[in-house]
Amino acid sequence: MDEVPLETRELRYFVAVAEELHFGRAAERLGMAQPPLSRAIQRLERRLGVRLLARDRRGVALTDAGRTLLHEGRAALEATLAAGRRARRAGAEGGAGERLVLAVKAGAFHELLRKLLAAHAAEPGSAEVEVVPSGVCEQEEMLRDGRADVALLHVPPRSLAGFDSERLSTEGQVAVLPAGHPLAARASLSMAEVGAVPDLPLARWPGRDGFPPGPGPEIHDQTQLAQLIALGRAAAVFPESATSWLWSAHAAVPLVDAPEVAGHLAWPAHSRSRALAALVRTATRL
Incomplete structure (x- = not known):
């Protein structure tokens, strides 16, 4: 089967339509007119050789192929966005040394985080760690879209798919x-x-x-x-x-019957950051 490379613009257009299930709302969200958006989706379907959207008088629905592309397309767009953010962050250092952004839910892991930051700062040549308290269940998204390099999060219920991780704690x-x-x-x-x-x-x-x-x-x-x-x-x-x-x-x-939750330090599986590797080594020693 021939490979069909996809452009970021195509994915962005399709994801908007697939999430809104309405061409007018998707066009407004993208800041463009509806006719060129409709034509772009039709061209994408022709190139892929599959129907992504089922259109009828009742509206727009995703086909099986469309649901697959929505899932994969979201991940691809997040990866592209994350790459740009991390590249800008690395370039902004100006030779001053790598800086890590650590996301943690506001109010969570207080004692563990305090010990981790103190132990890491005591290591020779350790990178600066910027702690960003995040909103409810936001740490995973911050890792995926590049706003954070590493995160402290509880599992379950959040997914570790696509991340490497080290379990640091288990609690009730x-x-x-x-x-x-x-x-x-x-x-x-x-x-x-x-x-x-x-x-x-x-x-x-x-x-x-x-x-x-x-x-x-x-x-x-x-x-x-x-x-x-x-x-x-x-x-x-x-x-x-x-x-x-x-x-x-x-x-x-x-709660006597609530499942225990594990505290994980998680980071993107493809990371090659030496500063991140040093932070992970410190965490596992704790």
Whole structure:
């Protein structure tokens, strides 16, 4: 079968249409007129020899081939974007030495991160590490799109596909509740007990495909979550080490049946950075 090389522009056009499932909205998102976008997608389909989109009076839907290209195209665009960002970051150093950007969820891994940074800084010739506290479930995306070189993240639920990683910790989980709630006085809770409280729905975290269904509020940042819990409008489940951000209006109760979560240091599998390799060696020694 003949190879059909794809251009970044083609992928960007297709991903926009595939995500919007509407040529007009995709054209507006891309800042272009709809007719040339439609022609570009048709040319792409002819070149590939497959239908990517099924069009009818009801709208636009992805074919099996289209779903495959959406998945692969997103990854390819992310890799291209990441390469540019990391190249600019390396060039901006001006000979001053490599700098690593480490993404970590705000409030998480506080003690582990403190020890890691101190041990790394004590190594001769160690690179500067810029710590970027990230939003909810954002570390993986920061690695994929090049905003970060390395990340501390919890597994599960996030995926390590495409990354190399080292497991640094394993810990239990806790329910974070309003301090005045009756369940906050318990020595421990089960997941079923936490999920069965009608006045404290579990907060919903964003994923790649949006928020999961459920009655709980959609959470966009740590401050929003903290306030909703303090007001008695939501509850959340966190790894034990991620509770350093708790307010006095919060309580953390151990969950006896929640799965343990592992803390991983993760980085792109193709990385050849010596500075990153040095940071990983320091982390594994800890």
